[in-house]
Structure formats: structure tokens, C-alpha cells
Amino acid sequence: MFTGITHTHVAASVIFFLLYLIKTILLLANQYEALQSFSRRTRIVEGIFGGLMLLTGIYLYFTSAFAGQMWLTIKIAGVLLFVFLGVTSFRKRNKLLAVFNLFLFFYLFVISRTKTLTGKETWIEERLGQLHQLPADPAARGKILYTQLCAPCHGADGMATRSGAKKLTESEVSFFQIPEIIRQGPKTMPAFGPYLSEEDIQAVTQYVLTFRQTPTNDAP
């Protein structure tokens, strides 16, 4: 469900953006008549995909592991600004504003991918950067990595299902599959392979398994 809605949201956003891009090109080329007729003919399509983007966006927000984070709040404010500036720039035939809006959309796209405000690194790199010295002991290491990287979706107790995640307390995948799941990231789970060493992956795997023995595990 979450994966399907995420794909729908991205597809609707891309179509919405393409319509905006075509209109911007017509505006920049002084093709005002073509711009008007294109706008008129695509109004319904634009309304449908805009509405779809909004509805799926609302659903994703309320099920997301990232709700309330700064980058996401800025993104939502940015989308509203984008729509407002888009309407204004075509109505006033303001080329500068239309081009500025293209950059604004690009920025919103980048922060959606990285889930950080600067867009320079991903949220995973940002969180790993906050961990200065990891303990050598695998159990302690696994717990810290889990808390930083996995708990946003799976919850500190493995019971949460944010961003489409599954309860790890009820998980039935085999011990041997877990490292591969962490490396590749099924569905909307990110692939952690590029960020974690083999040792880290083993440590997190061990920690994940502790949820199964004590389903209400919340040890300090």
C-alpha cells in the first residue's frame, strides 16, 4: 500500500512538473498564445494530477517516519509556494519568477530524495555522522545503529510500521536473509549496503533478532 502510494505520488509529481516545464518554455519563448491554449487544454489533466499529488502526499505524511522533521515541513511549505508562484508567474507573464520556480522545484525534489535540508548528503549519512565513536562490542553497536537508522520506521521496540515498515517482532524471514534485506532494502526501505560495513550489518542483524525472543523488548 505505502509503496504503491509512494510511486503514485512520484509519478503524479513528475507529470505535474512536466506540464509546468512546458508552460515555462512557452513563456520564455514569448509564445503567449500557445501558452494560453496549452494551459486551457491541460487544465483538467493538471487538476487531476495535482489533486492526486496532494491526496497521496497527505496520506504519506501521516504514515511517514519523517513527519515533523524540518526538511519535510520545508518541503510542504515549498510545494505550496511553488503552486502559488506558478499561478502568479503565468498570470503576470513573469519569466524570472517562472525560472526561479523551476529551481525551487528542483530543490524540493533533491530534499525529497536525500531527506536532509542541505541535500548534500542523505539522512543516513547525516545520522551516521552524528555517531562519533561506535563501541566495538557488537551488541552495543547493533543497538546504537538500529536506534539511529531503523527505529524511525520500525520503532525502538521493533513494533512500529511507519513508512510501510513491517513489525520486526512478527517477522519470519530467516537469519540468513536479514543481512541481505539490510543491504538491499525491500520496497520503500532504503538500501543500507553503501553505508554500513559487514561488521555493522552483522551487529544490526543480531540486534533485530532480539525482538523475536522478547516481543515486548524495551530493555534499557
Ligand code: HEC
Ligand atoms: C524508511 C523506513 C525504513 C527504515 C529506515 C528501515 N526499514 Fe526495514 N523495512 C521497511 C519496509 C517498507 C520493509 C518492507 C515491508 C514489506 O515487505 O512489506 C522493511 C522490511 C524489513 C525487514 C523484513 C521484515 C519481514 O519480515 O519481511 C527487516 C528484517 C528490516 N526491514 C530491517 C531493518 C533494519 C535492520 C533497518 C535499519 C538498518 C531498517 N529495516 C530500516 C522500512 C524501513
